Amino acid sequence: MRHMRTDEIRPDQEGDEIRIDGWLQESRNLGGIAFGIIRDRFGTVQVTVKKKENPEMADILAGISRESVVSVIGKVKRSDKTPRGFEIVPSEIRVESMAETPLPMGVVDKVGAELDTRLNNRFIDLRKRRVARIFEFKAEVLHSTRQYLRSEGFIEVNTPKIVAAGAEGGSTLFKVDYFGRNAYLAQSPQLYKQNLMAAGLERVFEIAPAFRAEASDTVRHLAEFMSIDVEMSFINSSEEVMDIAEGIAFSAVDHLAKNCKAIVDEAGIDLKLPKRPFRKIPYGEALEMAASEGVKLEFGEDLGTEGEKALGKAVINQYGEEFYFITDFPTELKKGTFYAMRRDDRPDLTTYFDLDYRGQEIVSGGRREHRIEKLAAQMKENNLDPTSFGFYIDAFKYGMPPHGGFGFGLERFLQKVLDLPNIREVILYPRDRLRLSP
Ligand code: ATP
Ligand code: MG
Secondary structure: OOEEOHHHOOHHHOOOEEEEEEEEEEEEEEOOEEEEEEEEOOEEEEEEEEOOOOHHHHHHHHOOOOOOEEEEEEEEEEOOOOOOOEEEEEEEEEEEEOOOOOOOOOOOOOOOOOHHHHHHOHHHHOOOHHHHHHHHHHHHHHHHHHHHHHHOOOEEOOOOOEEOOOOOOHHHOOEEEEOOEEEEEOOOOHHHHHHHHHOOOOEEEEEEEEEOOOOOOOOOOOOEEEEEEEEEEOOOOHHHHHHHHHHHHHHHHHHHHHHOHHHHHHHOOOOOOOOOOOEEEEHHHHHHHHHHOOOOOOOOOOOHHHHHHHHHHHHHHHHOOOEEEEEOOEOOOOOOOOOEOEOOOOOOEEOOEEEEEOOEEEEEEEEEOOOHHHHHHHHHHOOOOHHHHHHHHHOOOOOOOOEEEEEEEHHHHHHHHOOOOOHHHHOOOOOOOOOOOO
């Protein structure tokens, strides 16, 4: 007997014998009738047994615990008492896997479980349609991002995640034992992306995990997140790089709005297509705007969570916009980012930018310094020895194009699109300071 998805069955199949498989969401015994709701990824159907007609089958159905996996063979019968306009009258119910009782958490309960309980039992949490939808959403964003970047001439690449040195500094590096030597989990593909520019690949992107030993517990930091990394050669300005970051965000929102109506509606969000080009706010002006919302910072200070939120509020209030770039970060602030290109006309400012979405950073990037003398000087300012940078510095010696790029945090973006309070909602199995399992 052919298996059918619950959403494939229609009332006009009345009389057809079919097979459905799924989880028994609930079963009830109401006097003369026993019924069960079978759920698969696509929806639910009702199975109904009249006790008078088949007392044995009614007992079988009533005896199966909630969330057991069952296989039901039966006939489609029109019904005006079910939401779908039909029910299944079973001739056979097979229990493929009986669920233990009680369940660690409910699937259809009105009262929601705590996030920790949900994450500990993620396989049950994901049986909730609303939760599973988040990951369908994520898959759509990955799809539209690949489509967009390929259409812009980017090649998808994969770089090593076990590395000899970090790009972002020591404090957030995870150390691993590599055949008796020290190695680290890559915080970003930064150094490799740049190497590929020297290799002549010109436009590359990578979608892969990035690892950060973030010691603090926040709702927007993970120890392992998906980074959409882009690097491009032969650019004249950081605006060209910003344009691609903007393109990813815009095409994702556009794709979701046009092709994923069911997911968007079910998530209960109001997707507004952003106005292009996104506003560019120089860092100095961003400080003033944050101050107008009560967060006062000195020039050269990091905006931080509070500054970013205040700026987000100011942009919404003044312009009604959700996406905006912060540009011209001061050299003083980006000093640790030794590979950042500084503005030729204003060496106290860099070509670095962030893309923020409703008060939260989702992208950082800029033009890289491709001139080896300047790069070496910037390394020395950071007490780094260029000669100890092996493959990284070599790539600048034999012909390196002007280039730039960025890292786009997939979960940060999703958290904001879906307006969820915690980044852990948008990653299947979060890794953070406390959580290593499941
Ligand atoms: P923040 O200051 O918000 O912690 P960052 O500036 O240290 O982030 P970058 O090194 O600029 O992060 O990384 C590029 C992008 O990767 C960020 O804009 C963000 O979207 C994402 N990202 C960085 N760290 C994390 C993290 N721990 N968890 C989730 N996403 C992250
Ligand atoms: Mg950043």
